[in-house]
Amino acid sequence: MKVLTPRDERDALRLYRRNPDAFPLAGGTDLMVLWNAGLLNKKTILDLSGLRDWSRIRETPKGVWIGALATHAEIRTHPAIRERFPLLVDSCRTVGGRQIQNRGTLGGNIANASPAGDTFPALAVYAALVHTVSDNDRRVMPIDEIFAGVKKTHLKAGELIEGVELQTPPNPPSRWRFRKVGTRAAQAISKTVFAGQLWLGKDKVVDDVKLALGSVAPTVKRLRHVETHLTGRALDGKTIESALRLLPGDIHPIDDIRSTREYRLQVSRNLIRSFLMGR
């Protein structure tokens, strides 16, 4: 195994351009699994630990900037994030266990592109913007557009995730909820994972709603059909049920080693229903 250890960002991007097959090492919590299984034998590793600036979290005029190398533990304890982005805090709390949260980074988590990424639904309802950088380019992509499929992203050769930008919404939502459904209380891979924000106006009319689910499609899904149906309507049982009927158009759960299509669909529906009903 060859390990490249760049000193700074420029060095890293240059090395990555020259070694586009290198495997970037951020927190290493996913990389360790592959390494242990022998899948990284004879591969090149690009160790990003020298890029100290990339682990910073800072407030910006519009919201918060989270460096790609910020850990889940740093994110969930950051005062500004705790105040304005509680769904991200809740989701970081469910990632793996404490040890994983201490090592695992948000950038690494996104680049790993697991369909079951626990933070992705939270990032999706916050319409997080992922900033990428390469030797000769910078790009910005909405979180739900960076994923190309299971364990696949639209990152180009030599391109790294630099950070994630979250913009504070103009009004705080009337209610919000994050819920991960795993099989056990820690170290669980989710079967379905939900995040939602709801803005209610006069007479319980839905001013705006943002819903997302993970683990029920190859990538995280904003529930656009459900959201559109709800927006502008008075939030009552009938509206909720008719919106829920549109759910199969937004997600594509499957049977796999961890759960069943039927269960994922039913529980996703239950989660949305109980959130919308405020239970």
Add this chain to the structure above:
Amino acid sequence: MPAVGQDKLRKEGPKKLTGAALYVDDIPVKGAWHGVTVRSTVPHARIKDIRFLKGFPWKQAVVVTAADIPGINCVRLIEDDQPLLADAITRHVHEPVALIAHPDRSAAYESLKFVEIEYEALPAALTIEESLRKKAILRGSDNVFKQFRIKKGDAAKAMKKAWKTVDTVFRVPHQEQAYIEPQGMVSWFEKDGTLVLLGSLQCPYYIVKAMQPIFGLPEEKIRVVQAVTGGGFGGKEEYPNMIAGHAALLARKAKRPIKMIYDRHEDMAVTTKRHPAVVRHRAGIDRKGKLVALDIDVVMDAGAYLTLSPVVLSRGVLHASGPYTCADVDIRARCVATNTPPNGAYRGFGAPQTLFAAELQWENLSEASKIDSLTLRERNLVKIGSELSTGQILKESVGLKKCLEVVVKRSAYAKRRKEHALWNKKKTAPTWRGIGLAAVHHGSGFTGNGEVFLKSRASLSLTKRGRFRIEAAASEIGQGSMSTLSQIVADALGVPYEWIDLEVNDTRRVPDSGPTVASRTCMVVGGLLHAAARDLKAAILAKTKKFPKTETELQAAAKALAAKGPLRFTRRFEKNTDIEFDDKTYRGDAYGSYGYAALAVDLEVDRTTYEVSVKKVWTAQDIGKAINPKIVEGQIMGGTLQALGWALLEKPVYKNGAMINNQLTNYIIPTAMDAPAMDVVLVEEPYSRGPFGAKGVGEMPMDIPAPAVCAAIRQATGLLFPEIPVTPESIAEALRRKK
């Protein structure tokens, strides 16, 4: 100050805590090569050819196939039916076919990609049902490895006369032991031809016995040493025989030490698991709630070879009627061959399978009779003088009633049941709640005449340097045997716990005190050491008049007493003449003593996600005497959590005869975060033949939680699941069907 009954610090604790303890993979072995295993990929086939392909530098490696075995190609256990390396036929996926050793570990693994096996497929029986249908014949004419029958009175007639009867088919799955340290073994040959095996294991003398036919070596030319072992739970009872044989074959051919260490994926895929079982359980009660008839049919899936299955089945049969009296009983049991990796020992050893049915059936009887299941249990549970299904009369040490009373009281069972019933009626409640009970017994030590046949020996020595040394093949596997045995010896001698050492578990240095299994170490080996300690104490007293009070006095005495070598006393297991068991008819005293336990589980089912959250467990367990209460409580809590995993989380997924979720990310065992609060009460009804009254403790905690969980889920959801694990998926599906 006596040591027994005290929470003495663990003898091996400091080394484990500081990382000084060396597990097998940590031990540096000079010049060792790494061994890996070529395994079959099909459940049943004729092996036409094994090809070692171009592309790998085979000259650097050593390869072993069945043709290299100098003696008999077998993994000797009860029978010799299991080959060490599959020769003409492979009978399950992952069966070892060849072995490769290479100086570099990753190169050794890499070589596996360059081996090709050509098969001619044979029909395969992958499940109990397929085996019974004879989809493939693996054993005799009907695939039955072994069958037992326990018959008392006339169950058919009694069933007809019963007031209410129930008839239910219960199913339990495989379970992985998931010890923290995967299996591993190091092997080499000494200059004088002695074969040495050093590894993670429970039963060193099993390996001595297993190596003899393979290499044609006499017992004294085989030396087995236990490395510090990271858990066993039965998983390291018989499987180490296999790895030992493999490592030794490679060591013989490579003429150098071989290290074979399984990684987690290999370990989970290929090693033994708990036997899946189907139990058809019919029971009848009279108007008073008295159990009047039991008719039980047990089938266990043994896997492709016999291994320990008859003994597992035997314990299952002997526990099938639960800790209750019933005049008319008919129990039939079989273990059958399937084209899957052999199943084997796992904490509980057949009893959790049949006790699951026996205990959960009370819920159905309760439903049928409208008498609550606690009352039904109270009316039938065993006490002194009761007769079990084999005709055994319980003469002493029966704390079941006390256990049940303690649990019912401490859990406020009746009150909670009422409160939960009200809560569950609320339409807007986020959860359903339930509390469930179970009661079990567990025979301590080997079944029937097992201990008599074993003739275990254990020694206690006074060394020249003035230390007392325990010499026994009892393996410390995390269960606390080192401390427990030391406490027994300390008090038998009347000396401080700190004066006691333990000899390394090395067959050259310790006698065969039997395998570390069957909840027997404390009771049986502890009993032998207790007797040896009395002998040694008498001998010291005879020479010194006054027993040494200080270490200095002891050292002075030892100089004289142990001048020509350790002053050693050895005790051998002697038949208890009060106990008679007939292995042919299965009549008589199946076990010298039984442990007893009761347990209540309080849980909630989330109405949105159908996830089950266990809130609290109360348990009381009669173990005769807690030699070290902290160790006993730890055993009970650990075993309880393991059983909660079996009941709720652990779902082995098999495809084409192989486990495909052979990783801990997808085979879900509970974490510390999943452990509920546990209220553990130790009940001590002493057993006259156990050291200080001690009986077995290790396995009972595994027997009892699953049926209590299902009873609690019954109260919460109204659904009785006769099959575990009860996953959120199965609850969701059952609720959908009910609608």
